[in-house]
Amino acid sequence: MHENRIRITWYGTASVRITAGESQLLIDPFFPFPESRVRVDAEAFAGCSRILVSHGHFDHISSIPALVRRDTQIFCTNAPYRSLCRMGTAESHLHRIRVGDTFSAGDFRITVIKGNHSRLGAGDILKTLCSKRVIQNRKGLRKKLRMIAACREKHETICYLIEIYGRRILVLGSLALDADTTYPEGADLALFPYQGFGSLCQIAEHICKQLRPRAVLLTHFDDTFPPFSSDVDTAGFAASVKQYTAVYQLEHGGTLLLGSDGICRLAFDTAKAEADHENNHCSSTARR
Numbered sequence: 001m002h003e004n005r006i007r008i009t010w011y012g013t014a015s016v017r018i019t020a021g022e023s024q025l026l027i028d029p030f031f032p033f034p035e036s037r038v039r040v041d042a043e044a045f046a047g048c049s050r051i052l053v054s055h056g057h058f059d060h061i062s063s064i065p066a067l068v069r070r071d072t073q074i075f076c077t078n079a080p081y082r083s084l085c086r087m088g089t090a091e092s093h094l095h096r097i098r099v100g101d102t103f104s105a106g107d108f109r110i111t112v113i114k115g116n117h118s119r120l121g122a123g124d125i126l127k128t129l130c131s132k133r134v135i136q137n138r139k140g141l142r143k144k145l146r147m148i149a150a151c152r153e154k155h156e157t158i159c160y161l162i163e164i165y166g167r168r169i170l171v172l173g174s175l176a177l178d179a180d181t182t183y184p185e186g187a188d189l190a191l192f193p194y195q196g197f198g199s200l201c202q203i204a205e206h207i208c209k210q211l212r213p214r215a216v217l218l219t220h221f222d223d224t225f226p227p228f229s230s231d232v233d234t235a236g237f238a239a240s241v242k243q244y245t246a247v248y249q250l251e252h253g254g255t256l257l258l259g260s261d262g263i264c265r266l267a268f269d270t271a272k273a274e275a276d277h278e279n280n281h282c283s284s285t286a287r288r
Contacts, residue, residue: 004165004260010250012038013224014193020164023106024048028060041216051107054173056080058151069211115157116176118196137227144219186260187213201236208241214247215264
């Protein structure tokens with residue numbers, strides 16, 4: 001009953017673990033700032049030796065050095081490669097990748113696709129730094145700004161097409177696409193990082209109409225690195241695409257299951273349905 005089932009667990013920010021049989025991938029693992037209300041257990045990312053990095057911003061790479069073990073493999077482009085080296089990660093753990101590459105990680109087949117980062121203009125940065133929330137939370141601000149400045153994106157944001165069991169999962173590195181790149185359409189599941197500036201609902205709806213995934217899992221909508229991040233209302237987007245795409249928003253640590261039929265189900269709902277089925281079966285057997 002559980003054959004060829006893919007588990008997608010979201011921990012917060014863009015941090016996701018994808019599990020299929022004995023194969024696992026960890027994407028952009030990040031431990032929230034201590035000031036955040038979001039808590040990720042210290043062992044949450046344990047047991048996964050293959051890490052994919054979508055781009056080099058601090059909330060996608062700064063927690064990685066603490067996770068490195070003897071068998072850890074980190075796949076990333078040039079900018080995060082250099083940043084992770086400066087943070088003390090040994091080059092033996094780093095695998096430099098580029099757009100167009102296709103490689104295997106366990107049973108996963110992974111294709112690297114050019115991405116794009118959501119708009120981050122000088123005005124947006126200045127507005128954030130001068131916001132009331134930042135001013136009221138000045139403690140440790142200089143250290144945080146240094147850390148953010150040291151982790152550069154360098155226009156290297158990428159997307160990953162992850163294939164296994166005949167299913168396709170498309171992971172966006174940011175809520176933006178490259179205008180000159182042809183993206184795979186109709187993926188069984190697409191991961192949308194729902195954080196940034198501008199009209200996120202309209203941006204996400206446009207991307208969704210272009211990619212036409214069967215389902216979308218929203219990530220990065222939470223407030224994990226205050227005072228620079230914020231909780232984002234996702235209801236408008238979910239309502240705007242509900243006629244043609246299912247949208248999932250998990251609790252921290254929640255899991256989505258992608259079945260062999262290409263349909264996504266919440267792990268809690270699936271477990272409850274299976275328990276009900278088992279109870280009904282037992283009741284039926286007892287009546288015979």
